[in-house]
Structure formats: structure tokens, C-alpha cells
Amino acid sequence: MASASAAGEAEVPNKRVILKRYVTGFPSEDDMEVVTATARLAVPLGSAAMVVKNLYVSCDPYMRGRMTKHERPSYVPDFVLGEALVNFGVGKVMASGHPDYKVGDLVWGMTGWEEYTLVPKPETFFKINHPEFPLSYYTGVLGMPGLTAWAGFFDVGKPKKGDTVFVSAASGAVGQLVGQLAKLTDCYVVGSAGSDEKVNLLKTKFGYDEAFNYKKEQDLDAALRRYFPEGIDIYFENVGGPTLEAVLDNMRNHGRIPVCGMISQYNLEEPEGVHNLFQVVAKRLRMEGFMVLEYFNQYYKFEEEMAGYLKEGKITYVEDIAEGLEKGPAALIGLFTGRNVGKQLVAVARE
């Protein structure tokens, strides 16, 4: 390995996954390309930047939005053509000009889909306080998706003991945690997922009271009535579209809908319409979007709480790990076909 010498002259090859073209409709692996550039394992003299060696990068549905060119600015910046994709990942500090980040520190934050990333603002990265867990957990249960589930369920959903909870995309990075947090809160929780294997996971591993394969339900409304004869208090919304429509008809008065994402809509040229929003009035519902970034100030509190649950065996987590950046494009596309079982991520390097 090249050393981070004074002038930062050391260069190493830097494999990366770049975006080749902006996407409309369903993305394909061909929209991305694996190329090899070079990286310097040093920071410019006097800079407060750091260089991280990426160990794991996360595949998250919201990345789809960044693959499209937006006329009006989107809520997250579009990816830059020809540059590495950008998302949350886990890394080890290789060089640093920042007083709080030392060589060897394990960190997670917004990094590149590449082997080495120069991070201009290290202070946007979190330190990893529980390296006794698999480090990949910091792309999931102990990282952004974990904080998403925790903030969305507790802060936005405002659950009470005995509430009835429905989770879509329930075996995904966030959904598997929402179900378990709901059980820890003594709620009744039902999840939907897109294969029998996932449904089985929900019931046997994540403690869902009931689960169903939405692809096998002719009539989603009837399915929801079956599982929620008294209606739904909290719908943790990950998918949007027709599922949301069926759920609205089955919400209970004063129900809450934390809106985390709408994966069913991301690849449509024209999103589907939701026709029964009057239920928001009729049932006095609260639908509320949230963004995990706005909970980052509570991250270390969350990390301790979640680490505790993991240690006590109260929370379990299933990951789907693609080995190597070469597998990154397929892993990302797989999110939208539901190929992954559990949290999808890419292992860039094991140490």
C-alpha cells in the first residue's frame, strides 16, 4: 500500500462505479460503468480533508432519484455524469488533515462508490463506536436505514402500545427494523413483501405478527381488511401508489402515515395517481414525510440504543452483500426488482 507522504505524491489505482448517462424509466446496469481512475492517499497540505478507504457502500432506493437529470433542483443533488456514484458508506481513515479524524479511525458517511474517497468535510462523517458488530451494520441497522426506521416510527409515527401497524417493503433495510421496533413497543404489526421467502423471514426472523406476499394478493384492500379488521393506526410508507391507496381505505381514525419513500413510483415515467385522499379528511389522518438527515443530530443517541438492542438480541438484521464494486450496478438495480433479501450493500474491501 502506498504511504501518505508529505506532498501527497503517492497514487494508487482507484476502481469506481460511475454514472454513464441520466436515466428515465427503469434503470439498467448499462447506465453505470466500472472504471479505474487513480487516487492520492494523502490530503493537500494545510487542508482539513481526509481520505477514506471504503469498506462497504450502501444501496438505497432513494439513489434512483439522483440518477435522473432534474429541471428544478431535486431534494438531493443529481449524480454527476462520469463521476462515481455517491452514497452512505463505511470506511477507514487513510490520511487526514482534520484534528478530530485520525488515520485508522473507522467512520461512516456520504462517500463515493469507489475504493478511495477524498472527503473535503470529515465532520460530516460519524465515528463508529461499536466496531464489535460487523462494520457493514453501519450501512444498515446502525447507520442511515436504522436511524430512518427509528426516527420515522417513533418521532413521526408516534406509536402507542396496542397500535396496529402496517409496513410495506417490510423485509428491506428499513422495514425489517420498523417491524421489530413495533414489537418492542407492543404493537400488532403486519408486513408486506414481494416473495414467499421474504414473507417467511418477516414471520420467523423479524417477529412480524402476520405477513403477506403482495404479488399473490389479487385484492390488496381485501388482504388489508383480513389482517386489520379494526383498521390500521400506523402505516409506515415505503412504496406509494396502489398500496397507499388501498391502505388509505383501511386506516383507522387519527391514523398516522410516516412517509419514508415510494419505491413503486421511482421508475415510472408518470407516477400513478392516488384517488382517495379524501380519506385524510374523513379519518383525520396525518401523512408526514421525513428525512433522516434531519435526525443526524440524534445519531449517537440512536447508535447506543440500537447497539443495546443488538447486544440483548432484541433486534436482528439481515443483509444481502454483493462482493466487490463490480457487483455494485447489479445490486443497485436489484433493489427495484426486489432481488435483494434484506439490506442490500456492496463490500468494497474487507479491511
Place this chain on the structure above:
Amino acid sequence: MASASAAGEAEVPNKRVILKRYVTGFPSEDDMEVVTATARLAVPLGSAAMVVKNLYVSCDPYMRGRMTKHERPSYVPDFVLGEALVNFGVGKVMASGHPDYKVGDLVWGMTGWEEYTLVPKPETFFKINHPEFPLSYYTGVLGMPGLTAWAGFFDVGKPKKGDTVFVSAASGAVGQLVGQLAKLTDCYVVGSAGSDEKVNLLKTKFGYDEAFNYKKEQDLDAALRRYFPEGIDIYFENVGGPTLEAVLDNMRNHGRIPVCGMISQYNLEEPEGVHNLFQVVAKRLRMEGFMVLEYFNQYYKFEEEMAGYLKEGKITYVEDIAEGLEKGPAALIGLFTGRNVGKQLVAVARE
């Protein structure tokens, strides 16, 4: 006038507006009929009921839902065929077996579209504490629509000084008040309405900063961008459909949408779809339905506050009064064509 004699034998003619048939699609006057029945101006011996002489009855958009036969129970009961329509109104107590309601008391509550109504539960009626105002105000600014505006804007909308506020159906019973409450809170407020006359009222009488005739706007999105270059903090939702869709694209981060009603959708066989709900996530919006009934416990507090504003000239109110129950059906239908200017009500009797 017949006297309320002991055995309650006194009978008087009782003109009433009944629902002749359940409605799908756009209602017509023919769906209703004015008939004459009889009423007793006395309550059964030993009963705690009261008889009210109706002075004013209110025409409200939500009544449309009650004109349809619902398979699954609706949030308000369907009207009963052959019986008088039911809605909020102002009346005078003619007979009472209830200790808290005396003959001659002025009250408002859920009554019939008829001259005299037997009220089995007088305690559901509010006493009128400010008869110095036109009594018709108790179907509007001092009644249900007033409380709706007040609760929806303050409790659900959570306005802050300087917020930008958009109100649809802005010259209606509720909208004209939301605009004025927004100005009292030092917000910037823009309203939309369906005629130039109404737009003029918004600007000259209700203090709206800007107003526009939505029927003259080819591109609602462009209109909203013009009036809200920085986006909308609070959208007070009265109409739904394409207006909501255009608004979602123009909300500001953390915007709030108190959902009061969706009048544009009530007469459609198939409600229109809203395609951009992903904005709820992207902008971290809160859409929240509410129902005025759940604020009735705050009514007398509201009545005092609003009476104060009226006395100080801080709030003004425009009514559109149809004279006589015979005009009731046309007045109700007129709500859906936008014929009314200001709060629509029916004067049943002037004293």
C-alpha cells in the same frame, strides 16, 4: 302560533326539505323536494328533548357526502330518504324538557331543514352568547365554519409570523376567515376563487395580499410560482384534485397542509388522482385532516375570541342568504357550481 300544551297535542304545519333519492355524480335540485309535514310544539312528558324553531340553516359542502348511499359507513351518516336534510342551524327553543335549555333560548346545533325540529339531545346544542351579532353568523363566522377555520389554521396549520399561506375556495364560509386569521398572524396570504367578483372581495374585504381566479389560469403551477416564488408554508386545503397537485410542487420544505375538504372531488364518479405525493417525502410535508366536531370542546373559547375580533372590526364576514326553505335546494346545489358569494345559508324564519 300553537302553544306547547301539556299533552303536546298542538300541531302546526312543518315545511321541510327532504332527500328524494340518493345521488351519484352531480346533484340536482330535483334530488330534493319541499314538502309540508306537521310538528308538535311540545316534548313528550318526562322527556329531556327540546323543540327548536329553525331560524337559519347552513349549506355546507360536506353535505354532498351525506346525499350518497355508502356501502361501507361514511364518516358522517347518509341522509335518510324521505326525511328532512340535517345540518347545523340556528334556532329558538319552543319547548324543552331539558333543565339547561329554556323556552326562548337561542341555540345552534345539528338540526333539520324544516321549520321545527324535535331535538332528542339538547346538550349537543350550543347556547348563543352574543345575540348582538346577526344570528345568521352562528351558521358561519361564529359557528361551525368559524371554528373550522380557527382550529384548522391554528391547531393544524401551526402558523408562524411571516409564513406564506395559500387558501383555496378562499371566499367561502371557511376561506374568508382563514385569510383574515392569517393576516392577524402576520402571514403573507394568497387566495384562489372562481370568479372575478370573489377575487375582488378577497383583496378588498378580507385582506388577502393577492388573489386570483383559478378559472382564468391556464397553468396553476405557474400562477403559484408567481405568487410564491419562495414556496408555500401552509396550504389550507378546501378543494383537492389538480389544485392539490399543483400546490404540492410549490410547497416549501416542512410545509403544512391542513386538509379541511376537497370540494372539487365530491361530485365526480371517480375522484381524480394526485400523482406527486412523493413531494411529501422530498419536502417533508405534513398533510393532516381534521374535523371540526373534535374541536367542539373549545367552542366557547373560540366564540369569545371571534366575537372580540368582530367587535374590534378585525374580522369581517360576507354571507349569501337564500330566503325561505323553498330556496334551500338551489342554494345547496349552488355551492358546487360556485354560485354563492360568501357563506351560503338559508333563512327559514327571521324570528
